[in-house]
Amino acid sequence: ATQLREKKDKRFESFVAHGARYCMLAQTYSNLKFYAGLDQSSYELGATFNVHARLAEYDLPVVHRAAVRLELLRPDGTTQHVTLSENAAGEFHAKVIAHVSGTYHARIIAHGTTLRGTAFTREHTASAAVWNGGDRPTTPPRGDDKDALCELLACVLSERVLTPSFEERLKKEGINLDMLRRCVKSHCKGKRGTQTPH
16 A cells, blocks of 8 residues: 555555445454353343353363453443453353343443453343233233124124125125124124124
8 A cells, every 4th residue: 555655556546535446254263252141030120130151262261361241221221331240260240130121232242361462352242121011921812802802893794884785895806794794693602792793
């Protein structure tokens, strides 16, 4: 680049004005591995997020040569910063309480030096969510809900709603309204307060 600048080469001027005409993507292999994750004790408000990370170089723990921190984006848009403790050789942990309902996005970031003294950075992303009733299974439909649906279908399919001319149009489109009414009658048979559509 220096030589091109000194020669006032047009290629250099074009590069300065418009940038490079190519893009390079490089993939590399590293002997320094970063394993991280986030587990939660519950899906309810007040759940504990257990954040854990492990660093290894040449399959050996990275001991006292790194620091790991958590950047937790809360559902309300605020960010919580937590430093993980190195509780064992190359293993880091932290606990966070979820006080806000919604989805949490976590960045677990490690900084340190290799055995040769070279600085490194590693990062892992994770997510978690809590909400009111998060640990309760979905409640199945109650009988009252089915009764209400049957009453609605009976009303919609009744002659008070569907005129004879509309029924003829449905027949021309291949819709058998009589069979549809029979299906509803069979399904809603014996339901309290349900009128059979006719």
